[in-house]
Amino acid sequence: MVLWAMDPAERGARLANAALAAAAAKRAISDQHAWALVEVACASVPDHLVAVRRAYRSLFGCSLEEDAAACPALQDALRKLLVSLVRSYRCEAELVDEGVAGVEAAQLAEAIRRRKQPHGDEVIRIVSTRSKHQLRATFRRYEQEHGAGIDEDIAKHSSSQFSKILRSAVWCLTSPEKHFAEAIRYSILGFGTDEETLTRAIVSGAEIGMERIKEEYKARFKTTVTSDVVGDTSGYYKDFLLTLVESED
Incomplete structure (x- = not known):
């Protein structure tokens, strides 16, 4: 609920900062934390990334690209890619x-x-x-x-x-529904639920286009986002996620 209520630019800034902080603490970046940076940089319109960078500077006193470049968890090639993505401004x-x-x-x-x-x-x-x-x-x-x-x-x-x-x-750049469908699926597979990834994917995906994500999910995994959320979560958390997913046959 806190993530959904945030201004989208602040949400993106906080998600990116949290991903970099988690990676730095472990001195290794997981695919899921790298996804958070990619989503912020690539899944929305160029002006959104500009707003995220502005919010990041205001909240944390430095630039997103500086923190990405300095993150000790990133190896050279991945650092170059992620820094290039978060500093990009694409023509619309x-x-x-x-x-x-x-x-x-x-x-x-x-x-x-x-x-x-x-x-x-x-x-x-x-x-x-x-x-x-x-x-x-x-x-x-x-x-x-x-x-x-x-x-x-x-x-x-x-x-x-x-x-x-x-x-x-x-x-994320050309068909973001593919990425968000995979992120949701990843978060519910195996033992337990990766609530951080699931929450971020559904909250961010709801603004990108949940209908396309649900269609992609059903086509690729032969099940629905709704049924998997119901099977893997409970209580108010489940209810809130289902509100964002919306009705699904």
Whole structure:
């Protein structure tokens, strides 16, 4: 309830700070804490990230990118990706350059499919700077020319933590329902519930588009968000999450 009641920019700032603090305390960043940074940086509109950075500075007395860059839990490649994402400001214009899309699709394929180096500088540059419309065009060209989506190839050609976080960034930038569906599913699998991830995914997902998330969840996991929340939570916590998820057949 506290998260939902917050101003979205303050919520994003606090979630990012909490993720970095948890990673620093453990001297290792979990996928779930890296997800929090990716969600803040990529899942919403560019102006939201600007507002988050402004709120972060006001709340914590330093910049989000400074804290990400200084986090001792981040290895070089992942640090570079996350810092590049949180400092980004993407153009919102719908204009797409198909020539650039073709060139950059080839650069991505070279790094991911041939060299198996998704952490390459060109990959980070493209993912962290191009507009969402331009990225969609690039990823379409990638799939047309190579017969597989870039997210599929990232998972196929590398199993590193960097690759997992890169795939989450690709999803958040172009089809965030895929990322939030996976985050919700992860949080309820296995013994116990990852309430931190589940709460963040549903609260943030409700603002991104819960209907699309529910459709994606049902298609991929052959069950519903509602039934899994009911089966894994209880009490007022369950009731509040179901309010955000809304009715589901």
